[in-house]
Amino acid sequence: MKTLRFHYHMELAFSEPVHSHVYTLKCLPKTTGTQRIETCAYRISPESSVREGADSFGNRMLYGKAEEAHSLFQVDVNGTAVTDITASCEEQEATDCSVYRYQTPLTRPGERIGELLARCRERTGELPPADRLRVYTEAVHESLRYEKGVTDIGTSAEDALALGRGVCQDYSHILLSLCRADRIPARYVVGMLLGEGESHAWVEVCDGGRWQGFDPTNNVPVEDGHIKISHGRDYRDCSINRGVFTGQARQRQTILVEVTPV
Amino acid sequence: MEIELTRRAETVNELLARYGVKFGIYKDNEFKEQLFPFDTIPRIIKKEEFAYLEKGLKQRVMALNCFIRDIYGEKKIVRDGVVPEEFVYISSGYLAPCDGVVPPKGIYTHIAGIDLVQGKDGSWYVLEDNLRVPSGASYPMIAREICRKSSPDTFETYHVEDNRDYAKLLRWTMDYVNTGGHTVILTPGRYNAAYFEHSYFAEKTGAHLATGRELVVEDDYLYFVDYSGKREKVGAVYRRISDEYLDPMTFNEESVIGIPHIYDVYRKGHVALLNAPGNGVADDKGIYYFVPKMVRYYLGEEPVLQNAPTYLPYYEEDMRYVLEHFDELVLKDVAEAGGYGVVFADRMTAAQKEDFIALLKREPRRFIAQEVIDFMDIDILENARRTPRKADLRAFVLMVDEPIVWKSGLTRFSRDPDSFIVNSSQGGGFKDTWVLSQ
Amino acid sequence: MGIISVENLDRLFWLGRYSERVYTSARLFADSFDRMIDMDMDNYAAFCRQLDIPNIYSSREDFCNRYISDENDPNSIYSNLMRAYDNAIVLRNEIGSEPITYIQLSVYDMKKSRVSRAPLVGLQKVEDNILAFWGIVDDMIENENIRNVIKIGKRIERLDLYGRLQMNRESIVREVHRLAGRIARTNLHYDEKNLKELKKLAEEDQIDYDRVVALADTLRKD
Numbered sequence: 012m013k014t015l016r017f018h019y020h021m022e023l024a025f026s027e028p029v030h031s032h033v034y035t036l037k038c039l040p041k042t043t044g045t046q047r048i049e050t051c052a053y054r055i056s057p058e059s060s061v062r063e064g065a066d067s068f069g070n071r072m073l074y075g076k077a078e079e080a081h082s083l084f085q086v087d088v089n090g091t092a093v094t095d096i097t098a099s100c101e102e103q104e105a106t107d108c109s110v111y112r113y114q115t116p117l118t119r120p121g122e123r124i125g126e127l128l129a130r131c132r133e134r135t136g137e138l139p140p141a142d143r144l145r146v147y148t149e150a151v152h153e154s155l156r157y158e159k160g161v162t163d164i165g166t167s168a169e170d171a172l173a174l175g176r177g178v179c180q181d182y183s184h185i186l187l188s189l190c191r192a193d194r195i196p197a198r199y200v201v202g203m204l205l206g207e208g209e210s211h212a213w214v215e216v217c218d219g220g221r222w223q224g225f226d227p228t229n230n231v232p233v234e235d236g237h238i239k240i241s242h243g244r245d246y247r248d249c250s251i252n253r254g255v256f257t258g259q260a261r262q263r264q265t266i267l268v269e270v271t272p273v
Numbered sequence: 274m275e276i277e278l279t280r281r282a283e284t285v286n287e288l289l290a291r292y293g294v295k296f297g298i299y300k301d302n303e304f305k306e307q308l309f310p311f312d313t314i315p316r317i318i319k320k321e322e323f324a325y326l327e328k329g330l331k332q333r334v335m336a337l338n339c340f341i342r343d344i345y346g347e348k349k350i351v352r353d354g355v356v357p358e359e360f361v362y363i364s365s366g367y368l369a370p371c372d373g374v375v376p377p378k379g380i381y382t383h384i385a386g387i388d389l390v391q392g393k394d395g396s397w398y399v400l401e402d403n404l405r406v407p408s409g410a411s412y413p414m415i416a417r418e419i420c421r422k423s424s425p426d427t428f429e430t431y432h433v434e435d436n437r438d439y440a441k442l443l444r445w446t447m448d449y450v451n452t453g454g455h456t457v458i459l460t461p462g463r464y465n466a467a468y469f470e471h472s473y474f475a476e477k478t479g480a481h482l483a484t485g486r487e488l489v490v491e492d493d494y495l496y497f498v499d500y501s502g503k504r505e506k507v508g509a510v511y512r513r514i515s516d517e518y519l520d521p522m523t524f525n526e527e528s529v530i531g532i533p534h535i536y537d538v539y540r541k542g543h544v545a546l547l548n549a550p551g552n553g554v555a556d557d558k559g560i561y562y563f564v565p566k567m568v569r570y571y572l573g574e575e576p577v578l579q580n581a582p583t584y585l586p587y588y589e590e591d592m593r594y595v596l597e598h599f600d601e602l603v604l605k606d607v608a609e610a611g612g613y614g615v616v617f618a619d620r621m622t623a624a625q626k627e628d629f630i631a632l633l634k635r636e637p638r639r640f641i642a643q644e645v646i647d648f649m650d651i652d653i654l655e656n657a658r659r660t661p662r663k664a665d666l667r668a669f670v671l672m673v674d675e676p677i678v679w680k681s682g683l684t685r686f687s688r689d690p691d692s693f694i695v696n697s698s699q700g701g702g703f704k705d706t707w708v709l710s711q
Numbered sequence: 712m713g714i715i716s717v718e719n720l721d722r723l724f725w726l727g728r729y730s731e732r733v734y735t736s737a738r739l740f741a742d743s744f745d746r747m748i749d750m751d752m753d754n755y756a757a758f759c760r761q762l763d764i765p766n767i768y769s770s771r772e773d774f775c776n777r778y779i780s781d782e783n784d785p786n787s788i789y790s791n792l793m794r795a796y797d798n799a800i801v802l803r804n805e806i807g808s809e810p811i812t813y814i815q816l817s818v819y820d821m822k823k824s825r826v827s828r829a830p831l832v833g834l835q836k837v838e839d840n841i842l843a844f845w846g847i848v849d850d851m852i853e854n855e856n857i858r859n860v861i862k863i864g865k866r867i868e869r870l871d872l873y874g875r876l877q878m879n880r881e882s883i884v885r886e887v888h889r890l891a892g893r894i895a896r897t898n899l900h901y902d903e904k905n906l907k908e909l910k911k912l913a914e915e916d917q918i919d920y921d922r923v924v925a926l927a928d929t930l931r932k933d
Contacts, residue, residue: 033533035522062493064537066523067372074522074534076491109351110369113362244369253522255533292808293800293815455714463801472803482804487716500720501898 012095013235014273017203019088021266028080029258037241038251039071051090057081070241094235108196108217117245118188121169128192140195140218144225147189152230179212180246182227186214198242201249203268205236210266278424279313288419297466304464310702312653316684323708329577330668331676334385337555339571341381345371355570356563366553370523374540376549377450383547385670391649398581404556406513409683410669411470414439416705434708436681440477446671447509450545454508456480461514461530471513490534495544509545516550558607558641582644586637595642602642662686665695682706722798727864729795734841735872736788737834747771761876780825789821805857813844859897866890867927874924887913900932
């Protein structure tokens with residue numbers, strides 16, 4: 012069990028001022044079976060009327076519209092979380108996992124993922140899912156070299172694996188693809204990691220009615236240093252920021268996350 | 274006996290042109306408007322026969338509505354193994370953001386267009402359920418107006434149910450789920466194939482016709498903005514754009530015809546959307562196979578209307594049958610619509626057949642196979658002579674506190690004597706559909 | 712149908728303008744055509760000059776064909792009619808199906824006159840349909856604002872055309888007064904300073920035509 016203080020910062024810098032900027036943000040962690048959010052406050056600038064809601068995966072959303080012209084859009088979230096993976100009691104009925112059993116356009120396997128799965132299977136045989144997952148996680152970790160800027164949000168698992176390089180999103184998509192090809196329900200998770208850095212992504216799989224996290228980027232099972240923000244079928248269900256604005260501008264997104272033990 | 278109306282074809286066509294009864298079509302990337310060819314010989318459905326269809330259609334749409342509610346709710350039908358879950362989750366009509374969202378009054382299928390054909394033996398078969406944005410009711414509606422003008426004697430002789438009440442039924446359907454506020458018909462704009470229909474319905478129902486740009490979301494409500502900047506709350510939107518384009522913040526991010534955050538307003542119950550987003554999960558060609566099972570499952574009744582005999586290559590037994598009887602079947606790609614992705618096996622070359630069978634074995638879930646129904650042909654007038662053509666019937670079912678079947682329908686025929694494809698986008702024409710009142 | 716969007720308010724205005732442009736240019740063409748039959752074969756050059764449209768025509772025949780019905784000539788009557796049609800077709804909700812039929816019929820008649828050696832017969836039908844359109848707009852549309860916006864479009868266009876053609880003083884004065892009387896009754900944004908100046912110009916003995924045209928075109932503010 013850990014008590015963690017987190018600060019999440021996201022900013023969009025526009026090359027020209029934009030206006031009528033409509034946004035939906037998924038950046039608020041919520042209390043789950045393995046984490047309790049004790050405090051959580053957010054600030055959005057420019058200030059506008061913000062509404063709260065939840066999507067169909069249960070992720071918290073903030074949405075609104077920044078009417079006036081602005082060149083910088085910022086979101087800050089501050090809070091404390093108590094994490095305890097041993098407390099996991101998020102029992103799910105089998106049908107609730109069903110949607111996570113099927114590939115999406117981003118996770119659909121091709122030849123490369125097929126080969127990777129075949130190689131893994133030689134080692135896993137008839138092992139139970141949790142053990143198979145350890146093998147998959149390691150295999151994904153070893154198949155990719157961490158490198159920024161070579162893939163983007165539209166890169167599929169198959170393409171990333173063929174490239175052999177990528178970021179946490181790519182690691183996670185490949186692992187999802189393997190799990191689903193093996194009929195294990197698996198979901199994409201966005202969250203924050205102990206220390207300083209960007210937001211992070213990992214995978215949760217449903218085994219015996221419980222969701223368990225695996226972090227293929229770091230080749231570890233998810234532990235108390237992970238604070239979960241959202242989950243979905245793939246990156247697209249969890250995208251931290253969606254926006255539509257008026258103006259001819261390029262935008263640059265920066266995310267800074269800081270998680271410290273209390 | 275000859276119907277007097279059929280001697281007035283010229284007058285009727287002149288009036289149809291005058292009223293601009295057209296649909297849009299893209300040819301070589303250019304938008305063109307075409308008159309929708311009309312044939313004056315009506316399809317006539319006798320009173321008792323329609324009563325039978327009505328019963329079956331109500332039952333079918335009830336079951337479809339139950340199915341959608343179940344899929345986005347408890348998923349009992351999947352858990353009970355009646356519908357394999359992958360048919361649900363791989364369907365392009367299944368939209369995850371709709372999970373757990375219950376629309377006003379629990380209605381998902383406000384306006385359904387059920388396509389039927391009649392076999393030579395007189396029995397009816399359902400070919401397709403269209404639940405997303407079925408179009409076509411405006412055509413028989415305005416055609417009737419014009420036919421009555423052109424040949425009043427005909428309507429004095431025959432006792433035909435008036436079909437011009439469609440606007441009233443549609444208005445009732447919209448009002449029934451309205452959460453408080455104006456009623457809007459949302460169109461992608463004038464370069465949409467069915468723009469005539471959108472604007473005609475708006476005029477006839479008294480709803481506002483709007484494009485996405487004229488609607489805004491503010492503080493969890495939807496508003497129509499008028500020229501002075503005044504905002505008018507909207508309580509119901511009959512959207513004639515597909516759900517993927519409805520809201521770039523939830524569905525397709527690239528959509529420029531949608532309204533950002535309209536789905537969040539809907540999720541909070543502050544506006545009704547007709548038809549409900551995500552309802553396409555039930556009109557998928559793969560799901561079609563299971564509709565008679567749904568009727569039994571949800572309503573505990575035997576289905577009144579039958580499907581065309583259909584095989585799912587997904588099931589081994591059906592695959593075997595399909596391969597053995599390949600030449601007798603029509604194959605449909607479940608992802609396609611509008612008459613596309615339909616192939617008749619007996620018209621394939623040997624090489625095409627081989628390729629297709631390989632594809633079928635590779636992607637069994639992608640196709641359904643159906644027996645070719647021996648259609649009962651309907652006469653049309655061609656150069657003033659009666660000649661038989663293939664035709665189908667799109668029946669419209671509107672859902673209020675219970676389903677209402679419109680006493681008419683869109684009869685489409687293929688103009689090409691060798692074709693089974695009746696879609697307007699592929700050159701088909703239409704007829705009025707008479708339901709006799711005595 | 713109380714509420715109208717900005718886009719549709721604009722379309723109503725332009726529907727008024729283009730319907731007027733079709734009507735008046737068809738009538739002007741008729742005068743010119745008559746002269747070209749046997750009096751002044753090259754009268755079309757003067758016609759173009761007066762209307763301030765480029766004389767891209769090579770002969771009387773070329774002019775008669777293209778000015779009436781060439782869809783690629785942006786100044787043809789046909790092109791202007793199609794602009795009216797494009798606006799009308801999206802205003803079914805505001806003006807109703809019946810008025811639209813007259814614009815639709817004009818399009819059919821225009822297409823028929825395209826092949827005729829006696830184009831004025833077909834153009835006469837186009838004019839009849841436009842007149843019927845205005846009549847039904849006046850008669851059937853309950854919303855006064857909608858009626859007025861179409862009429863303002865029509866009045867502004869007419870003033871613009873009459874100014875370009877340097878019509879007699881009485882015609883200009885009449886049009887200025889009709890416009891001024893109507894525009895105050897609409898919800899359109901317009902430039903009051905310009906309107907005042909227009910009224911003053913109409914009081915002068917010598918009409919400053921260029922100024923009238925300029926003021927008419929900038930009277931309406933978005």
